């Protein structure tokens with residue numbers, strides 16, 4: 306018997322590792338665009354899943370943004386059925402009218418559709434085809450926009466979204482391997498024109514920056530960038546856990562005139578900055594500030610209410626939330642009525658230039674979210 310070509314073997318091993326732990330009584334779905342990464346992932350899943358007693362299907366999302374996209378999704382589905390993936394389905398989504406740039410809107414629509422399809426089939430897990438190279442790009446883009454550890458941790462192997470596990474089995478597999486695997490298996494991947502469109506920062510990093518890094522620093526650089534993400538992710542998880550505990554300690558439950566959580570300043574002040582800022586970030590999210598709109602400036606302004614208190618006015622958070630310090634407590638209320646002149650000045654000061662920064666600007670938008678959770 307001919308030996309299994311190494312790229313095919315590597316991808317099957319990676320998929321096997323991802324599937325051994327999934328519930329046997331529920332299906333998994335491969336999210337497949339028809340590109341080399343997810344095509345190789347789907348082929349490997351069709352081979353591995355039945356051997357583990359796991360039912361595996363496929364979903365291809367038609368964003369309706371390019372001519373022929375519906376036909377391509379249908380072709381992927383037909384191919385998937387032919388190799389035994391069931392259910393296999395194309396799902397059309399509406400991208401227009403969503404907030405954010407076109408990439409962010411498409412991503413949001415895609416993840417919603419993937420999770421909704423998983424719910425429909427009671428699938429436990431959706432498998433995504435992000436590779437080691439995608440991870441390295443994500444780390445570089447995070448560094449370039451000055452992201453904190455959460456951004457540098459890049460994409461997690463597993464993440465839960467609305468009760469569905471989003472799993473990335475190929476984070477240790479190179480893009481070259483997925484391409485080679487497709488070639489060996491006689492699969493013709495679709496080339497997404499976006500991937501070569503130099504209006505996108507990720508496409509420029511892929512086409513121009515990574516080749517230079519590999520040439521100058523050697524081929525290990527991609528693995529090393531991906532390793533950085535893993536190391537930072539482990540530290541970030543530990544800090545997040547401390548912040549979870551810290552939030553419970555600092556929290557002042559609603560009661561009396563207070564309808565939402567407050568925070569105790571002395572408890573916050575005793576925390577290391579890395580934990581305190583996480584607690585404040587969490588508080589802002591609990592209050593309803595959208596994570597996408599919450600920038601480090603908002604958190605820094607909240608932090609100043611604790612560590613640089615000089616009687617300053619409220620901190621305005623996305624979602625019309627106003628956080629203030631009263632005595633030894635941080636309190637929050639919904640913005641009501643016109644803001645005072647001082648509030649307006651503070652808002653401008655606090656958010657100065659932050660719209661571009663929050664979105665990552667046109668140059669450094671975050672294309673592989675939702676990474677920052």
Ligand SMILES: Nc1ncnc2c1ncn2[C@@H]1O[C@H](COP(=O)(O)OP(=O)(O)OP(=O)(O)O)[C@@H](O)[C@H]1O
Nearest residue numbers: 336337338340341342343364365366432433434435
């Ligand atoms: N239209 C889509 N339908 C279903 N899943 C998708 C679609 N687009 C992307 N995905 C999933 O998200 C992963 C990452 O997609 P992205 O386009 O960011 O990266 P990529 O490296 O070009 O991947 P691929 O080669 O699989 O297209 C894909 O591997 C796939 O699992």
